[in-house]
Amino acid sequence: MAEIELRGIGKSWGSFVGVKDVNLTIADEELIVLLGPSGCGKTTTMRMIAGLEEPTGGEILIGGESVTDVDARDRDVAMVFQSYALYPNMTIYENIRFPLRMRGVPKEEQSTLVQRAADMVELGDFLHRKPGALSGGQRQRAALARAVVREPQAFLMDEPLSNLDAKLRAAMRVHIKHLQRQLKITTVYVTHDQIEAMTLADRIVIMQGGEIQQIGAPDQIYSDPANTFVAGFIGSPPMNLITGRVADGAFGAPGVEIPDVPVDDGRAVTLGVRPEDCKVATEGAHLNASVYGVEPTGDVTILTLKTDTDTIEVKADRDFRAELGSPCKITFDTDRLYYFDADAGQRIRTT
Template identity: 70%
Template sequence: MARISLTGIQKKWGEFWGVRDVNIDIADEEFVVFLGPSGCGKTTTMRMIAGLEEPTEGEVHMDGELMNDVDARDRDVAMVFQGYALYPNMTIYENIRFPLRMRGVPKSEQNRQVRSAAALVELTDFLDRKPAALSGGQRQRAALARAIVRKPQAFLMDEPLSNLDAKLRQAMRVQIKHIQRELKITTVYVTHDQIEAMTLADRIVIMDGGLIQQIGTPDEIYNDPSSTFVAGFIGSPPMNLVEGVLAGGTFEAPGFRVDALPVAHSGKVKLGFRPEDCTIGGDAPQVSGTVYGIEPTGDITYVSLRAGEKLVEIKTDRDYRADLGNRESVTLDTRRLCLFDAATGTRLR
């Protein structure tokens, strides 16, 4: 298995920057997820690791060896694609066997390995079918089997679950994580789905506009976002961001007053807090507003509260009910508050 290291990676098409100055070291057996909105450069970065795209600048190393001039077919990485990319003219057996055949594995060994990979993804009964005769989930598992059949140095997965329905996606997530742990293969996974990123990753790399915004464990990314972009991108609903003025450790905005903030900064800032870090009521509430909307989901209730001009989302008890327009006050968990520079969006500590 392999360590992957990207140093000063840039990709430019004409005047358009696809990826800018990406630096990251991925440890052996690590599961790293590249997360970001469409066009943020995450897939391009993965394609440069695979050798399918040439970096304009920078170096790709695998286990210390420079890979820039090594052809994709010689990099010993296996890739799973968004559209599965199963060869339509071949049966599932032939699809899974293809990488073994290309690498000259003896025939008897090919058969054993194909059956073992198919068993791992529970596809043994479908080996003689063509891809067109399989469901989306089965095709995805076939693509996975083709990737794992030859025990590559690294798995590269490009939004492999995005074509599946929510239920199947959840089941496949578990399966992918289980297989990765079992085979202990370094994995780079690209997605724009934060749930996938949070549940699968050892570390998440958040990208936007071709730049890395933050690298960290799912807990670090969730609890300690480095910018308003990360804070707003992760979490469902995302972190509430309220613009106001900070002076002498007190944050003030219409409907908000938060005292004793441990930040020496003063001026315009954005206060960030997660919907679950709020309690309706309390002895010393910091937010007051009117109920704008209530969304009970069964296990919890989401409340939208209008405080000043701002709508804030609050996650509360599943039994909470109130009439629209009711006045409510909210207490924030001050240990979990984040402050960001209002102009640049960077975290203030």
């Protein structure tokens, strides 16, 4: 259990910059999620914490001590991989026990530690089996137990649920969060799945292009995005982003008009509105568009609309139906609109 600090960490391969000047402090016992699309630098950042990649600049501290030049095996961190990384010829008991053997833990203690770790992930009755005889979810729990048994200073989890189906992913998310709270071990979790990030994290670090775009609690990231990348990445469906211009105090774009906006006239602006803050209307609309898609999901209907330049998604009533191509009017919750600079993408703060 320890604080992890990254001070100006960078990683380059020749002229290609994979991670650029990352500064981040992860509190003791915190579960922090590195979130972003493929190639954003999140896995490289984790691998530098683990010692599997050598940074080309900056410093890494674990528990207040610099580990930048310390070998991976001496950093006292445990990794859980996407591919489980279990030894197929060993039983689950032997897989979990393996790190104890490598660390020279006395034999008389090993059995007790293995059983305790297996019970934590509800695999106590499967220790005699080999990985091939377990389901994907059970194998991932075995990988967790192997990490837990070491009692490391930190857990590093690299997209551990990517190989599981949707139902198993949901169950494992709950299991991981419960286990982390129970053990109180500092955890860094890498994913491209924003649902995983929102449900697991104490804080989310959103990355793009090797740089941190925003750091915050899940609710903060969702309700107060710093730029159009964050706004468009978080949310299911994500925030609608409509580019237009402010004139005579009103925002205008093809099919869209919002009066009395708190942005200077003449400015090119990207308007942001979340699908749940849109409502199908019969008059007084902020948006006039045609129906492009209707997707009933059970609790809501996802309505896709098209203007001449934009595609907008709306969460409509569960019973709403419409013919494709038919006209549709939408009103926005004007207290929940976001404004971004159309060129830089940064949030325009209006209060």
